[in-house]
Amino acid sequence: MSDMRAKMEDITNKLKSNNIRLSHQRLKVLEYLDHNRIHPTVEQIYEGLHDEIPTLSKTTIYNTLNALTESGLVKVLTIEDNETRYDIRTDAHGHFKCTACGEIYDFEVNMDSLEIQGLNGFRVYSRDMYFSGICPKCMEQE
Amino acid sequence: MSDMRAKMEDITNKLKSNNIRLSHQRLKVLEYLDHNRIHPTVEQIYEGLHDEIPTLSKTTIYNTLNALTESGLVKVLTIEDNETRYDIRTDAHGHFKCTACGEIYDFEVNMDSLEIQGLNGFRVYSRDMYFSGICPKCMEQE
DNA sequence: ATACAAACTTGTAATGATTACAACTTAATT
DNA sequence: AATTAAGTTGTAATCATTACAAGTTTGTAT
Ligand SMILES: [Mn+2]
Ligand SMILES: [Mn+2]
Ligand SMILES: [Zn+2]
Ligand SMILES: [Zn+2]
Numbered sequence: 001m002s003d004m005r006a007k008m009e010d011i012t013n014k015l016k017s018n019n020i021r022l023s024h025q026r027l028k029v030l031e032y033l034d035h036n037r038i039h040p041t042v043e044q045i046y047e048g049l050h051d052e053i054p055t056l057s058k059t060t061i062y063n064t065l066n067a068l069t070e071s072g073l074v075k076v077l078t079i080e081d082n083e084t085r086y087d088i089r090t091d092a093h094g095h096f097k098c099t100a101c102g103e104i105y106d107f108e109v110n111m112d113s114l115e116i117q118g119l120n121g122f123r124v125y126s127r128d129m130y131f132s133g134i135c136p137k138c139m140e141q142e
Numbered sequence: 143m144s145d146m147r148a149k150m151e152d153i154t155n156k157l158k159s160n161n162i163r164l165s166h167q168r169l170k171v172l173e174y175l176d177h178n179r180i181h182p183t184v185e186q187i188y189e190g191l192h193d194e195i196p197t198l199s200k201t202t203i204y205n206t207l208n209a210l211t212e213s214g215l216v217k218v219l220t221i222e223d224n225e226t227r228y229d230i231r232t233d234a235h236g237h238f239k240c241t242a243c244g245e246i247y248d249f250e251v252n253m254d255s256l257e258i259q260g261l262n263g264f265r266v267y268s269r270d271m272y273f274s275g276i277c278p279k280c281m282e283q284e
Numbered sequence: 285a286t287a288c289a290a291a292c293t294t295g296t297a298a299t300g301a302t303t304a305c306a307a308c309t310t311a312a313t314t
Numbered sequence: 315a316a317t318t319a320a321g322t323t324g325t326a327a328t329c330a331t332t333a334c335a336a337g338t339t340t341g342t343a344t
């Protein structure tokens with residue numbers, strides 16, 4: 001996908017600068033997020049890593065994701081109200097959730113193109129866009 | 143704010159067409175949402191109505207909000223991961239959450255102005271925009 | 285007005301995601 | 315190899331939301 005050595009170096013530096021250790025579990029969670037670009041829930045990460053690391057606890061996954069979120073290495077998605085999802089893509093992009101199959105798709109967005117009113121004097125740090133509807137795959141099956 | 147008689151008629155019709163009865167509790171929840179445009183949580187609605195209706199239960203508030211959401215009379219906000227908020231404004235607009243004071247502001251947005259890529263063939267039903275940062279009030283107090 | 289059935293309300297219990305905590309283990313540094 | 319701060323883990327606690335069953339109300343037909 002992208003250059004793994006550069007990415008690992010980036011990760012190492014970001015973690016070190018935040019006094020976060022490069023533990024076995026954390027690297028595995030990061031690897032899972034990198035290889036499974038599905039905006040997974042904690043449950044999915046847990047199930048996905050369980051065979052390889054049977055002793056991994058959900059608490060560790062929560063701790064890891066909270067630490068990675070604080071240092072900016074992952075982004076939290078609150079597109080659903082009942083469970084938090086995580087994204088290793090941290091650049092600006094939008095998310096589309098198909099209400100039929102539940103899959104969450106990335107889409108590219110030019111944030112500067114958006115015409116807005118009513119935020120004069122506001123300091124905007126983050127911009128999230130959540131769309132929903134039906135994906136092409138699900139539209140075929142009708 | 144707007145013409146109350148027209149609004150009530152609209153509400154009555156929408157509820158009747160969905161076989162939802164106009165109970166005392168539901169009207170009070172709707173009135174609270176109309177008078178308190180703060181995108182309240184269930185807890186806030188509960189506290190706000192408790193003096194007037196001491197017997198009101200949280201279950202009823204949840205049931206009411208779910209029914210109103212399904213008939214399109216209120217919108218759900220998942221700007222926060224830990225608690226759902228509700229909005230009586232159902233037209234397209236964006237939301238800004240101040241990370242300092244927690245207040246959620248509305249802003250106007252021209253959805254058609256947004257340049258996006260990667261949603262060809264998708265049927266988009268809803269578009270939500272959640273921004274966050276610091277509001278002008280909180281920026282003064284620094 | 286009265287009767288009726290479907291819908292609604294309420295308190296309590298259950299569920300499910302997330303966090304708190306304390307004992308044990310590991311990673312990084314000397 | 316020793317040291318220490320940070321991390322991991324299982325369990326218990328918390329908190330928002332839903333499930334459920336018994337009693338109540340609403341809208342409608344008589
Ligand atoms: Mn994404
Ligand atoms: Mn709003
Ligand atoms: Zn789909
Ligand atoms: Zn503020």
